[in-house]
Amino acid sequence: MRVSRDAKPSYRNRCNRRIIGAFLPSTSKIVRKLPAARHDSMPPDAMSDTVVPTLPPRPAGAPSHARTRVVRLDAPQKIDGQPVRYQSLWLLMRVYYAAHYETSPVTLASLKIRFGQAAGDMRMLVSRAFSDFARWGIAVGWGDDRQMDVRLLPTRGRGKGPFWLAPQEMSRIEVMIGDAAPADARRAIAAFLGLPLASVPDTQSPALDYVMQDIAFWHHLTLGKRDMQDGVFFAPPCAPSAGGPRRQQRTGAIPSFHAAQLCAVDDVQRGIALLAETIVWRRMGDAARTKRTLATLAATVDANRPGSPTLRAMHWIVQAWQAYASRDEAGALAHLHRISDDATLAPCLVYNPRIRFESRNLQALLHKSHAARNGPISARAQSAADALAAFSDALQAAFEADSIELAQHVAANIGLSLWLFWQGALIDPGRRLAAADVQRQALRWIGLSEWICDRFGVGGNSVWNTVFLLRIARGAVPARRDPDLETLRASTPLAVDAFLDAVQPFGAPFSRAKGFWRWTDVIVTTLDDHEEGRVRFEPLQLANLWFEMLWFALHQDGDSPQALHAARSLGRVLPLLPPPDRRFFRDALRLMPREFQREVRLAQ
Template identity: 45%
Template sequence: MTEAPDLIEIELSAPYRVKGEAARGQSVWLLARLWHAQQFGDGAVSAAALRLGFPGQNNIRMLISRAFADFARWGVQAGWGAARGRPIATLPLNGRSRGPFWLTADMASRLRFRAAGVEVERDWLEHFLGLPREKPESPAGDLSYLMRDMRFWQQMAQAIRDEYDGFGRRPSRQVAESFHVARQFAGDDFQQALALMKESLALRRSAQLDGSRSALKRLDRVLDAGSVHHAHPTFAAMACIVKAWERYSQGDADAARTALEHLQTSPELQPVFRYNPRVRFECLNLLALLHKHAATSGAGAARQRDEAGAALQALSGALEAAYEADSIDAAQHVAANIGWCLWLFWQQGLVDPEREQRVGAVQLQAMRWLGLSEWICDRFGYGSGSAWNLIFILRIARGNCPPPRSRSLSAFRAQQPLALEDAIAALQPLHASLSPAKGFSRWSSAAVLALDEQLAGNAAFPPLQQANLLLEAAWFLLHEQGAGREAADALSRLQALLPSLRRGERSFFNSELQRLPIEAPLTDIRPEK
């Protein structure tokens, strides 16, 4: 008669212990997560889910190696990879950290998880693991939900309409405040979280990042209650995207990627990504920006080309998803991103390295995409009052003008940026985005008009957009008119604005200023320390 294998006792209350001996907390957590997946999930834990469990852990590979060493010492056999039917002893160690990770049913049956000596229930374990918990169902025929005050839904409808009406183009917090008002009438966690998520997004889109982070922190507290995710997977997916945007805005690209990877691989959320075009757009659009960041980060030519290709592929998918979702606002966002990325990657040799496309052809095609975005903004009232499309159009127009060998003003003015007339002709039937009414009598006048609107209080561009407009105005004024008073004024305003920017942003502008002709009226440019 074969003896039954010994049970393995795991204590989840601090200090963690396995078989009566002190144990590493991360290894205990991973073992509990694997057991939960085997008992209640699809049987496996993805590497993305593991990274989400340890957001501050930079070296996940080391964590996995230590955990598997601990498992071996405890007598636990855990597997990895897609071939769950293979004997664990035959699995290749190479690539183990890529997951997914799993336990066999026999192995899981030997594990006993306790807290303070008492075997834990599923709800307690899911709280320990930080997993969303099931929301109890209301009894059939319960009218309490439908008998509530309807002011939340009224205010939410008003806020959404405000957004559609283009209130985000105004220099105010109006859209975010509309969602804030709706939140005051929230009657449950879902309503509270929905209003907070939309408020955070509206604040981020209007460059009010501190307010966006504050709303997101409140959203996290609501989501920690665990009553929203399972009942509303689409909402949970959007909340995941909001958090990814927050990580991206803080410069933590790896954490943002991890959140999006979780969205695309989680058994609960992956169907939402696949079948909900709005979620798919939001995910792919941000993923494209993350690929763009990696493509321009100087990580090596081969990887940068791969990242650039991945960015354009993600943008293509985002464009299709935007139209599938009937979202005009999403369409204008992704069109602008396509236009700028197409030019940026081509200019840096990350796409079309053999230069099968002429510079003028790429310039005009990139402008067409930006023209589509601007046409949508003008026609339907979207855009949130941003100057980025104008900035990108101006930068692309002079993108065929590398700094001349001589820094003389005459050599600078001898360069030939894209002719405005050629751009207008190429943008038909979207040429209204380059109309004289928007300042396009000359390239410089478009930037000057936007800056005048800022001074008049008709626009509220964040400092970074102002700085970019001033740079483009100065470049084209120097090119068109020479080192005159208008160019001097733009350069003076730009240099006065630089201290309000982040260090990396200041470095970019100082580098650009040093490429201007020596006759350009500049004060001393001090290198960043």
């Protein structure tokens, strides 16, 4: 038996002696001579969830020789003549009743309905009850697998239920009222439990129990989802306005998801909140916290193996995204294969459009990465074709899932990939299409994505659409390594007016008020949102913005203070990137004049 570390030694010894005496004949007489302990005075820490019911070892399937426990339901309630704690006896009789007359285990909500206590008190009630069960030598189990040997159940999560009586215990409990067994045991136990006497229900109602739970979990989860959609991951506290209307104070997605986890009543709810928190940390670019939260999510999913297939599949998808963010493409692909290779999860890829979107979208990005590498042109062209096919399937899945936010993500990726693949002659190698036509179509996909963000209020203030359209706008410029300033300024990127014409009918978000006069104005407006704290960009997004600012500032004004500031800002953010991203910018900087490449290096 394991006892809380904080328990007093004297209490630990008494507790050990009681349990040993319950199962060893040679010591039982000594234990019965000890004065009965006052259960209500036991220290709370001694009743922690680490106490495990101890059963006499016996071979699997062998009959139990443990003696029958006599339970008296009339006051004062007793077991084998010893006074008992009412709440513990009530839970024992409830699982006994469920084992004999019902088909479902006893949920935690049943206890909350009966005793109406707060979450902390309920955990203490359950903990004390299981301590009493262990002392009585009665095996009560918890969790979804009612065939499991109680001795093998993990104590983690025991307080959440559901609770059930081990099959071998059903014949070991003898119910008495006074000195005789009741004529109608079912009605007598129902009366003791407080179940309706007029018509004792044949079965429990898990649906009623579920909807009677405290809805605080759903409240916090919904608040977090809203803040997540708005890109508000943390919100500073603000003082309420005097005399103003009373409103819910916004805390941000992460605090809301933490609060939801504390209010969760089972591992499925806890997993939903953990999954959402993991996605937020990943969007914020915080690899360390993403990894820690993923580990907790993995433990939660493993502890609830038969649980929600969708939640388990999403767990592997988030693992795959984390591997992809760490440039572990083989690991990302392996995590995706865990879904298709698991017979219980593979149907999600067919019947759950959200799972299909996430899987196909990430597969497309992996194909896109392969297409961008050096290698045989035929293999790269096949990867490019596979990427566009996967992106197209993901776009369809997004609309099947009725998620316009997912649709805007994949539309932007289609636009950028279309232009990059065409530029690299990985698609349309015969050049049936004119460069201007492909460029306009790519920009139109970016425009659709941004138009969805603007019209539907989704997107989480992502800056990638701005980065993509800037890259496409200068995309037709011939790539020259280490150009001098005059050569760079002589190139002709797409003008803003031409872009506004090309992006129709999705031009509403690209207003003059947002800087769409010159490309440098667009970038300045975007960076101001970050520097003034209205939104938060991750280092890779900032590096892309400062790179585009440097190029367009040099093209527009030459050797200017704006260009010098962009070069130094880019140099300061590059050390924050992982090595593969730093190598990308090291190569991309060869498109700049040498003197500005040097400014970037000096600022690192």
